[in-house]
Amino acid sequence: MHDRGGWPTQAPIDRREHDLADWELLMDALENTLEARGVMNTDEMRRGIESMPLAEYESVSYYERWLFTTETILEEKGVLLPGELDERVSS
Amino acid sequence: MTFAAGDDVVVSSREHTGHNRTPGYLKGRRGTVVRAHDSFRNPETHAYGGDGLPKERLYLVSFALTGGDRVLADIFEHWLERAA
Numbered sequence: 201m202h203d204r205g206g207w208p209t210q211a212p213i214d215r216r217e218h219d220l221a222d223w224e225l226l227m228d229a230l231e232n233t234l235e236a237r238g239v240m241n242t243d244e245m246r247r248g249i250e251s252m253p254l255a256e257y258e259s260v261s262y263y264e265r266w267l268f269t270t271e272t273i274l275e276e277k278g279v280l281l282p283g284e285l286d287e288r289v290s291s
Numbered sequence: 292m293t294f295a296a297g298d299d300v301v302v303s304s305r306e307h308t309g310h311n312r313t314p315g316y317l318k319g320r321r322g323t324v325v326r327a328h329d330s331f332r333n334p335e336t337h338a339y340g341g342d343g344l345p346k347e348r349l350y351l352v353s354f355a356l357t358g359g360d361r362v363l364a365d366i367f368e369h370w371l372e373r374a375a
Contacts, residue, residue, distance in 0.1 A: 206316035243338035247310040277340075 202250050204257070224263040231270050240273045248272040292373065294350055298324040299374035302352075302366060310338040313370045317362070321374055322354040328365065 220228075234240050248269030249257075257265065274280040294300060304319035312334050327350055332343025348368040353361050 202310075203315040206314050241337060243310065243332070243334040243343070244340070246334070247338035250310060 220263075227263045227266050227270075231266055234270065234274075239279065240270070240277070244273050245269050292371075293348065293368070294324045294327065294371060294373075296324055296326055300324055300350075300352060300371045301374050303370050303372055307335075309335065311335050311370075313366060314364060317354060317364055317366070318370075320354055322352040322364075322366075324350050324371075325353050325363065326351040331367075333367070333369075 231240075231245065235242060235245070245266075246269075249265045251272065252265065252268055256268075260268070271280065271285055275282055275284075299321065300323070301321050302313065302317050302319060307313075327348060330346035330348045333345070333347045334343065337343030349365050350368065350371065351363060352366045352371070353363055355361050
């Protein structure tokens with residue numbers, strides 16, 4: 201999934217403003233902190249989002265994509281074990 | 292090859308698998324350099340655990356659209372060729 205913004209479309213752009221949920225603010229803070237600490241970088245973060253399957257990419261929100269890429273990159277780097285987040289959330 | 296404001300350039304249309312910051316809709320298009328930015332780590336290696344070095348020069352490039360509008364995009368030097 202690359203270059204999504206360049207695809208031709210007749211659909212209007214949704215320019216409405218909306219409030220961010222608490223978890224979205226936390227997601228932003230977490231990802232930026234990981235970058236500030238040198239754990240991951242913006243290019244890895246973008247590459248992780250581009251690795252999403254198209255259907256999944258289209259069906260989730262902006263910060264859900266941030267969650268996807270942060271988990272993906274942290275698993276790649278061995279910071280998180282595969283499935284570790286899911287286990288902790290469900291336990 | 293370095294470029295300066297006013298230089299006519301063509302964006303390379305070469306195949307590239309993997310992350311890159313060059314918009315697909317501009318590949319193969321002719322444009323004009325507006326400004327030379329600083330140099331930055333190369334996202335194509337920096338996105339895969341590399342250090343992104345050597346840094347690559349980044350340019351602001353203008354692409355004319357029919358009707359008088361233009362698209363402005365930041366394009367790395369290694370994606371630009373001098374226009375014939």
